[in-house]
Amino acid sequence: MNTKRGILFLMVLATLFLLVGCPSAPSPTPVPATPTPPPKPFRVAVVMPSAINDLAFSQSMYDALAATRNKLGKDKFEFAYSDGMFVVDDAAAAIRDYATQGYDLVIAHGSQYGSSLVEIAPDFPNTSFAWGTTVDTFTDKGINNVFAYEARSEQGGYVLGVIAANLSKSGVIGVIGPIETGDAKLYVDGFKAGVLATNPNAQVNVNWTGSFSDVALASEAAQTHINAGADTLSGTAQMVVGAIGVAKEKGVLWFGTQSDQASLAPDIVVACQVYDWTVVLDEMINLIKGGTLGGKAFAITLANKGLTIKYNPGYTVPDDVKSLADETIQGIVDGSISVQVE
Amino acid sequence: MIAQLFSLTTLIGVITAGIRLATPYLYATIGETLGQRSGLVNLGVDGIMLMGAYAAFFVTFKTGNLALGLLVATVVGGLLGLVMAFFSVTLRAEQGITGIGVYLFGLGMSNLLFRKTLGTVETVSGFPSIHIPLLSDIPVLGPIFFSHNLLVYGAFALVPVSWFLLNKTTLGLKIRAVGDNPKAADSLGVSVAGVRYFTEIVGGMLEGIAGASLSIALLNVFQENLTSGMGFIAVALVYFGGWRSVGALAGAILFSMVNALQLWLQVIGVRIPPDFAIMMPYVLTIVVLAFTAQRVRAPAALAKPFERGEG
Numbered sequence: 233m234n235t236k237r238g239i240l241f242l243m244v245l246a247t248l249f250l251l252v253g254c255p256s257a258p259s260p261t262p263v264p265a266t267p268t269p270p271p272k273p274f275r276v277a278v279v280m281p282s283a284i285n286d287l288a289f290s291q292s293m294y295d296a297l298a299a300t301r302n303k304l305g306k307d308k309f310e311f312a313y314s315d316g317m318f319v320v321d322d323a324a325a326a327i328r329d330y331a332t333q334g335y336d337l338v339i340a341h342g343s344q345y346g347s348s349l350v351e352i353a354p355d356f357p358n359t360s361f362a363w364g365t366t367v368d369t370f371t372d373k374g375i376n377n378v379f380a381y382e383a384r385s386e387q388g389g390y391v392l393g394v395i396a397a398n399l400s401k402s403g404v405i406g407v408i409g410p411i412e413t414g415d416a417k418l419y420v421d422g423f424k425a426g427v428l429a430t431n432p433n434a435q436v437n438v439n440w441t442g443s444f445s446d447v448a449l450a451s452e453a454a455q456t457h458i459n460a461g462a463d464t465l466s467g468t469a470q471m472v473v474g475a476i477g478v479a480k481e482k483g484v485l486w487f488g489t490q491s492d493q494a495s496l497a498p499d500i501v502v503a504c505q506v507y508d509w510t511v512v513l514d515e516m517i518n519l520i521k522g523g524t525l526g527g528k529a530f531a532i533t534l535a536n537k538g539l540t541i542k543y544n545p546g547y548t549v550p551d552d553v554k555s556l557a558d559e560t561i562q563g564i565v566d567g568s569i570s571v572q573v574e
Numbered sequence: 575m576i577a578q579l580f581s582l583t584t585l586i587g588v589i590t591a592g593i594r595l596a597t598p599y600l601y602a603t604i605g606e607t608l609g610q611r612s613g614l615v616n617l618g619v620d621g622i623m624l625m626g627a628y629a630a631f632f633v634t635f636k637t638g639n640l641a642l643g644l645l646v647a648t649v650v651g652g653l654l655g656l657v658m659a660f661f662s663v664t665l666r667a668e669q670g671i672t673g674i675g676v677y678l679f680g681l682g683m684s685n686l687l688f689r690k691t692l693g694t695v696e697t698v699s700g701f702p703s704i705h706i707p708l709l710s711d712i713p714v715l716g717p718i719f720f721s722h723n724l725l726v727y728g729a730f731a732l733v734p735v736s737w738f739l740l741n742k743t744t745l746g747l748k749i750r751a752v753g754d755n756p757k758a759a760d761s762l763g764v765s766v767a768g769v770r771y772f773t774e775i776v777g778g779m780l781e782g783i784a785g786a787s788l789s790i791a792l793l794n795v796f797q798e799n800l801t802s803g804m805g806f807i808a809v810a811l812v813y814f815g816g817w818r819s820v821g822a823l824a825g826a827i828l829f830s831m832v833n834a835l836q837l838w839l840q841v842i843g844v845r846i847p848p849d850f851a852i853m854m855p856y857v858l859t860i861v862v863l864a865f866t867a868q869r870v871r872a873p874a875a876l877a878k879p880f881e882r883g884e885g
Contacts, residue, residue, distance in 0.1 A: 283685075285694040287694065287695050437841040437842075439848075442848065442849065442852030442853075443802060445797075445798075446802045447788075447795065447797055447800055448595065448792065448793060448800075448801075449837075451792065452837060453837050455587075456587060456591065456834070456841050459586075459587040473697075473795045477794050477795055480697070496695065496795075
């Protein structure tokens with residue numbers, strides 16, 4: 233046995249990773265240093281569980297930060313990110329690093345990071361933190377520098393459910409969820425409610441895979457739904473790319489959420505609920521500039537345009553269905569339709 | 575509801591899905607079995623699968639040539655097998671640690687390449703299902719056995735091929751001798767290092783194909799950590815299968831079918847918590863492993879580096 237050589241090999245590898253900037257290493261992505269210009273830019277750092285190009289949860293936040301930077305200008309707004317932080321301990325280390333480096337706002341973009349923030353936030357009373365998706369700002373624990381944000385994904389889910397119920401011919405609709413929690417559960421419940429409100433005789437089959445990332449299982453779940461008679465599918469989390477592949481091959485309709493997924497299957501993606509966190513970012517930035525560092529919970533909704541329904545231009549939705557969807561959106565915005573979740 | 579569970583559609587669905595899901599496990603498990611029979615443990619299977627999956631996807635995405643994609647995945651897998659063999663055989667490094675190193679390398683490198691070369695999730699049209707005249711049209715058996723793509727058939731063909739190689743050829747005898755008693759094999763003029771390099775490279779090639787079977791045959795996408803730990807299940811299935819090809823087949827089929835079954839249970843609305851359903855394949859595999867573990871014996875020199883004239 234030569235343990236030393238094995239360990240040496242590991243160390244060489246670790247060094248290589250650091251050199252190439254391995255995405256899963258907890259080193260923060262550096263922001264180009266600016267030669268101290270008089271107006272200091274607002275600096276945001278974000279820690280995310282999956283990749284910034286996952287066409288889902290993490291990408292939605294990355295896109296919002298990039299949009300905010302474009303809007304405010306590079307000299308007024310800077311951001312750094314660590315993605316692929318599915319290991320909570322690594323994420324916690326990155327959050328602490330960013331706080332130490334004096335970022336104005338450190339975002340923990342994942343419900344699994346909550347307990348880490350409870351530990352870290354009190355050590356940096358002058359730094360603002362944000363945690364999503366949740367409604368808990370920890371004010372009951374005496375912490376005043378944490379914002380909370382969530383996506384009311386059941387709202388768009390309901391609208392997509394209404395459209396799906398109108399387009400499905402078999403009346404059997406399959407939904408693929410990751411783990412029965414957070415915005416995934418909200419989305420699935422909302423979607424189901426939307427279908428059943430439109431067609432009480434429809435059958436909505438739900439399948440939880442137990443993972444956010446198991447693409448193969450998501451693909452097999454989609455196959456199972458189709459074998460059970462589904463002609464319309466939806467699902468949430470970054471694993472759904474596997475399910476979209478099956479939908480494309482079998483020619484069944486797909487409804488997406490979190491990010492616009494039409495590029496994956498331009499023929500069968502009908503519409504997606506797209507998350508736009510810029511409204512939440514704007515509000516947090518304004519509060520922080522005014523001296524409030526936390527204690528407030530935000531949500532993106534259909535009303536504040538943080539949630540939008542994006543139709544795939546490659547798929548033609550009949551006009552009457554589209555106007556029904558618009559009425560549904562209006563109903564949710566003005567409160568005449570309330571989406572009940574279990 | 576119970577009647578629905580045993581309906582023909584469900585049955586066909588579960589078995590067909592089980593066969594499909596078993597494909598990557600079969601390649602990877604048989605690849606790992608080859609190495610372990612010669613005395614090498616490779617915990618880097620998942621990393622090799624990821625690199626194979628990425629390589630196959632990238633080449634197919636750029637050229638549209640599936641055969642080329644498969645070939646490149648095989649070569650990449652073989653190269654990583656070579657790296658593994660260099661550390662475990664030539665440098666006699668601790669195999670467990672080397673394997674984890676190879677896994678981390680495959681995970682990180684496939685992510686990095688994915689970001690730099692593709693940037694976002696893309697799709698390819700992968701190996702199509704083959705319609706075999708007559709056979710595919712047989713009711714029940716047709717959809718179960720004759721509705722798959724080339725790589726699925728390849729995985730199942732590999733079972734008798736690897737069985738024959740290990741049990742009926744001189745090379746197979748050498749592999750088993752090196753795994754059980756390398757000193758004796760060496761004294762009879764068998765090159766222990768040569769045999770181990772061979773099994774590890776061929777094993778790596780099969781693990782590369784396992785990854786390709788995901789990215790260009792079953793899923794036709796590439797995403798970060800596409801395998802999500804399948805390679806580690808494959809290592810467990812080697813023990814489960816008692817270091818035999820048929821055992822690997824049984825393990826891969828059992829694990830995949832129970833996985834397919836739990837998806838069906840949820841769809842037809844059997845009232846068990848999803849968390850329990852998701853646990854089923856893992857729990858069952860461990861239970862069966864516990865009952866079969868006493869019957870089989872691991873290769874005696876497993877994970878032990880060989881040095882001539884030692885001991």
